[in-house]
Every structure is written in structure tokens, then in C-alpha cells.
Amino acid sequence: MAIKNIIFDMDGVLHRGKTLIPGAPEALAELRGKGFGMFFLTNNGEHTREYFVGRLEDFGITAHVNEMYPSSYGTARYISENFPAKSVFVFSSGMQDELEGAGIKIELSNKAEIVVASLDVQLTYGKLVAAFQAIIRGAVFLASNDDSSYPVENGVLKPGAGAITAALEKSTGRTPIIIGKPQPYMLDIIIREHNLKKDETLMVGDRLETDILMAKQEGLKSAFVLSGVSRREEIKTTGLEPDYVMDSIAQLPDILE
């Protein structure tokens, strides 16, 4: 089955932190010119959809808000569909903006009825205390994603949302509902909203245990780029064999010829 749609992970695929992956804008422009449906699916829940569109624009990559699926948006959809009346504790201001934009009530105290764990570079002990207390009082526990780390410049990694989630899991003894990859919830939203067929869709990612695992579990084609977190040797150790492996996104147009 020919590939008609491409879902891109962003961090480690199109850029590493503030550094563009060379050739990414040209490759995406070429693929868009050839008529591929393009979507962007990131576990990053720190910012709004509009923010991520703007960030790609700064890198010279065109994306539209209705193609952009950060876990902040997925979290807003999940809460709207399942708990529309509940108040929510959030960590980052970008997540707060996305939820408020969806009409969700924010409660930044231990009285919140839902806690959303997500990446927060302004994490404080006070926020952990409020989230912890809300959860042990019975709040619904959600996590935007469970990534242990994420790539920034020069091969450096930083602790991801999973590290914040783990602090709450450890302290409360509760396990969160995870919105992001490898869980299929956000992929299902893309498929529903844009009427995609899974066997005509390619997932491009740099993490075997999220991007590639989700693609394989859900029947998508997968392309693994070596410009981010996972290394080639890990294909063997994880047993997660992608359909395509490439050094960089710049090679994707040739591979899809």
C-alpha cells in the first residue's frame, strides 16, 4: 500500500532543542509539494498547538494548527471527552493555556480534581506538593507522556515528563493514565479528524520505545531517524524493527521515491 500521509515526531527528528536538523525544511517542503498529508505528533505537552506551529515556522517549516498534535492538545481533548466538569492542576503555563483554550477549569492547588503531570522546566517542590496532595485526595491522575528524557543541543539529554510523573507515582503509589505515545489515543484523534488509513500512513520518529512502538502496535509504517535519542544498536536490544532506518529526515524524500 502506497504511503499517503506522514506523521512526524518533532524533537530529534526536525530539530534538537533549538538546533535545526540540516535539510529538514527542504525535505518537508518537497514532501508537501508531492501531496503527502503532513501531521506533527509530539509527546511534548509544555506548550500550545499555536506555539509549536510558530516554532516550526522559526525553523523555516510550514505547519498548520490543524496538523499539530502536541500532548497538551491530546490532554485537553481527553479531559473534554471524559471529565468536562472537573478542575485541573497543571504544571506548565503552556499546558494551562491549551486547557483553558478548550474551556477546562484550572485549579492550581491540592483541591484540583484532576492532576496532569507533564514537562515543566519551571518545576518547583511546591508544585509537586500540590499535585501529590490532590492525587492522594482522590484526583484523577493523567500524564501527558512518560518519556524519560528528551534531546537538546550537541547530543545532550535532559530529564523528560516521565521524571516528573515518576516522582508523583513514587510518592502517591498511583499510576497515571498516559495520553502520549506509545499510547494510541492521540494517533486515534488524528486518524478520526483527518480520515486517514493506517496502512497508508508513515510514522517518523527518533525514539524506538514511543514512536516506533506505537507505529508497530497500530499497524502504521515506521521510519526511524538516528538524529535523536535512540541508537541503531537499540533496534536489536528492543526488538523494535522499523520499516525504514535513516541518518536524518533529509533522506526521507529519496526513501519515499
Ligand SMILES: [Mg+2]
Ligand atoms: Mg522525538
